[in-house]
Amino acid sequence: MNGADLLCETLLANGIDTCFANPGTSEMHFVAALDRQPRMRCVLGLFEGVVTGAADGYARMAEKPAVTLLHTGPGLANGLANLHNARRARTPMVNVVGDHATYHLVHDAPLTSDIDALARPMSHWVGRAEAAEAVGRRTEEAIRAARAGAGGISTLILPADAAWTETEFTPPVAITLPTPSAPDAAQVRQAAALLRNGRATTILVTGTALRAPQMEILDRIAQKTGARVLAQQANGRMQRGAGRVAVDRVPYVIDLALASFATTEQVILVGAKAPVGFFAYPGKPGSMLPEACTVLELASPDHDLPAAIEALADEVGMAPAPRLAPRHRPDLPTGKLTPDAIAIALAGAMPEGAIVCDESITSGRDFFRTTYGAAPHDFLQLTGGAIGDGIPMATGAAVACPDRKVIGLQADGSGMYTVQGLWTQAREKLDVLTIVFANRRYQILHGELLNVGAGPAGENASRMLDLDNPAIDWVQMANAMGVEAARANTVEGFRDLLRTALARKGPFLIEAVI
Numbered sequence: 001m002n003g004a005d006l007l008c009e010t011l012l013a014n015g016i017d018t019c020f021a022n023p024g025t026s027e028m029h030f031v032a033a034l035d036r037q038p039r040m041r042c043v044l045g046l047f048e049g050v051v052t053g054a055a056d057g058y059a060r061m062a063e064k065p066a067v068t069l070l071h072t073g074p075g076l077a078n079g080l081a082n083l084h085n086a087r088r089a090r091t092p093m094v095n096v097v098g099d100h101a102t103y104h105l106v107h108d109a110p111l112t113s114d115i116d117a118l119a120r121p122m123s124h125w126v127g128r129a130e131a132a133e134a135v136g137r138r139t140e141e142a143i144r145a146a147r148a149g150a151g152g153i154s155t156l157i158l159p160a161d162a163a164w165t166e167t168e169f170t171p172p173v174a175i176t177l178p179t180p181s182a183p184d185a186a187q188v189r190q191a192a193a194l195l196r197n198g199r200a201t202t203i204l205v206t207g208t209a210l211r212a213p214q215m216e217i218l219d220r221i222a223q224k225t226g227a228r229v230l231a232q233q234a235n236g237r238m239q240r241g242a243g244r245v246a247v248d249r250v251p252y253v254i255d256l257a258l259a260s261f262a263t264t265e266q267v268i269l270v271g272a273k274a275p276v277g278f279f280a281y282p283g284k285p286g287s288m289l290p291e292a293c294t295v296l297e298l299a300s301p302d303h304d305l306p307a308a309i310e311a312l313a314d315e316v317g318m319a320p321a322p323r324l325a326p327r328h329r330p331d332l333p334t335g336k337l338t339p340d341a342i343a344i345a346l347a348g349a350m351p352e353g354a355i356v357c358d359e360s361i362t363s364g365r366d367f368f369r370t371t372y373g374a375a376p377h378d379f380l381q382l383t384g385g386a387i388g389d390g391i392p393m394a395t396g397a398a399v400a401c402p403d404r405k406v407i408g409l410q411a412d413g414s415g416m417y418t419v420q421g422l423w424t425q426a427r428e429k430l431d432v433l434t435i436v437f438a439n440r441r442y443q444i445l446h447g448e449l450l451n452v453g454a455g456p457a458g459e460n461a462s463r464m465l466d467l468d469n470p471a472i473d474w475v476q477m478a479n480a481m482g483v484e485a486a487r488a489n490t491v492e493g494f495r496d497l498l499r500t501a502l503a504r505k506g507p508f509l510i511e512a513v514i
């Protein structure tokens with residue numbers, strides 16, 4: 001038994017049995033240890049952004065961490081953007097980053113870098129297994145940190161000699177997981193007092209408050225008190241669709257966000273942050289709330305949010321029943337394909353229990369309005385604004401939930417960041433339908449150029465914002481990675497492809513030319 005074996009045993013003893021990986025020489029003993037563990041599912045990603053994004057999507061659905069295997073500082077660095085997104089979603093994750101053998105570091109070999117420094121900004125916990133004997137303890141610390149509160153990113157650096165050195169073995173046992181903090185009774189009383197004072201109140205929620213049972217209680221509180229319930233702009237996971245409470249989210253577009261809160265006098269935060277502009281825009285405020293608005297945090301993300309919601313209900317009372325969205329299939333238009341028509345087609349055809357991974361950027365802004373009455377589904381968003389999480393997230397969600405259809409709503413520019421994830425979907429035969437919104441441009445940035453007051457795009461700006469020369473052939477690209485694909489230009493063509501794609505199992509891609 002060496003340090004790498006001990007690492008695997010400790011992970012498995014704690015229910016971590018899925019490893020998203022992209023290894024190198026310094027991790028070869030960890031690879032060999034994983035090889036001796038048939039209980040561990042190892043999934044190769046062909047770029048570290050796929051690895052970390054897949055671990056993010058996996059944990060959001062599995063409700064437990066995956067482990068990632070990353071190669072030294074540069075491998076970790078390639079995966080950082082999606083660690084950032086996962087950190088924003090409060091996704092639990094354990095990253096294992098291999099390093100040179102401790103005694104080799106003095107030589108400053110080409111791959112030597114300050115891994116700790118690279119890991120820190122995107123991790124809640126960073127630790128080093130200094131020697132084989134420290135691996136078990138360090139791994140437990142990493143797991144504990146990943147499972148603390150709402151969830152955290154742990155990065156464990158594993159020097160090659162700590163991995164390959166023999167060590168004494170006592171079979172690891174599952175650690176006791178930290179319990180989330182109980183709601184603060186004084187905050188609950190204060191929130192209840194706000195809800196009774198007759199002012200215009202928004203209850204702003206995220207995290208586990210966005211699961212169906214919690215939203216039902218929130219809606220019953222809202223009916224009783226006249227408050228509005230709203231989801232944060234970006235959320236790790238939300239349960240929505242027919243038979244569930246229809247909750248909207250804070251709009252991305254700053255003027256819409258400001259308008260949404262214009263008459264709000266009080267905000268009660270349930271795991272959420274007070275709403276701010278995604279960016280600063282000249283002449284516009286940073287906070288989306290009116291100056292005089294009162295903000296009260298009922299519960300922080302690390303509190304037990306379901307318990308906080310129940311405590312609030314006990315304090316203020318509830319209406320007898322929640323208002324649930326009825327099943328609704330809007331009429332499909334005909335002719336030219338638009339994002340709206342795609343949402344309408346999905347509202348009619350999406351199977352029950354689908355997992356929608358949304359990285360549609362501008363094309364999905366109106367998706368909610370059309371799909372409140374779609375079959376009940378989970379909705380996973382890009383949480384940290386770092387594009388390139390969509391295809392990986394869908395990949396990880398499909399690994400976590402093999403019996404559910406995963407639907408990726410994928411903007412084309414963002415999709416190109418981690419397009420290699422399609423290969424993993426083919427290799428693992430994952431049931432993912434990717435819908436690429438092929439508008440052949442960075443549409444959002446055309447808008448932002450105007451929004452910041454920099455004027456319309458000229459020749460140079462267009463060359464930085466347009467993707468049409470040459471146009472990306474998504475069908476050929478998916479095919480090259482083993483994923484069947486087809487293109488749709490019209491609503492009728494899209495509807496037919498969607499029907500075919502949803503009737504089969506396995507990865508499929510529709511290039512929706514909009």
Ligand SMILES: Cc1ncc(C[n+]2csc(CCOP(=O)(O)OP(=O)(O)O)c2C)c(N)n1
Nearest residue numbers: 361362386387411412413414441442443444
């Ligand atoms: C990692 C990262 N790099 C760059 C950006 C800046 N950025 C924001 S949106 C965007 C392009 C979006 O284009 P696309 O994905 O095609 O969506 P569309 O705007 O066309 O709907 C870019 C480059 C970012 N958010 N994250």
